[in-house]
Amino acid sequence: MTYRLLPSVMCINWLNAVSDLDHVACSTDFFHWDIVDGNFAPDFTMGSSIISCIRSQYPHKGDFHLMVDEPARLFSTFNFQEGDRVCIHVECSRNIHRDLIKLRGLGVSTGVALSPATPLSTLEYVLPDIDRVLILTVNPGFHSQPLVTQALSKISRLRTFLREQSMERVSIVVDGNVNVHTIPEMHRNGAREYVLGKSGLFNGDIKQNLANIKKLLDKLEYSLD
DSSP: OOOEEEEBGGGSOGGGHHHHHHHHHTTOSEEEEEEEBSSSSSSBOOOHHHHHHHHTTOOOEEEEEEESSSGGGGGGGSOOOTTOEEEEETTTOTTHHHHHHHHHHTTOEEEEEEOTTSOGGGGTTTGGGOSEEEEESSOSSSSSOOOOTHHHHHHHHHHHHHHHTTOTTSEEEEESSOSTTTHHHHHHHTOOEEEEOTTTTSSSOHHHHHHHHHHHHHHHHHHHO
């Protein structure tokens, strides 16, 4: 299967953290870490001490989404490990190319994240330096925000843009209101990696939610054969 599921740790029930993490740990290689600094986006999420504590108990690779101004100033705080991936926002870096090269130097796989209203044209000169593009389908910050419907067509336009640039190797990640109702269109438009939060996974029966999503994606993948 070509799809990948990325459970968002910020969306777990923190009073039942071990149980929630255990439910998804056996079904994914990555944990998705949303880092919010209160400047670029409202609210705050997890700091490096919480992330390190959880990572000491789970061997999963990290899928970091840095929603912070000038993210390079924080690279050294997260103790990136072999196999980790890091997405930074084009809106946050005064020199996005320099920051991506710095991440490469740290040995991680790089990506660029785009807020709903950020145009795809901002990617043109950094495509050779990234492995993925994260399309936010909600505005950055809090979880459980409403879907920005315009972002769904943006996924399709990104797929076309990557083909035109001969960059099909760059994968498309979707983040925000990803659930069994929205996944079919996201998949049809070209997304293959899915950040799962409150609306799709960490709400009710986590194991059943995960099974439902995998069953749906298996069906969608089979229909492409």
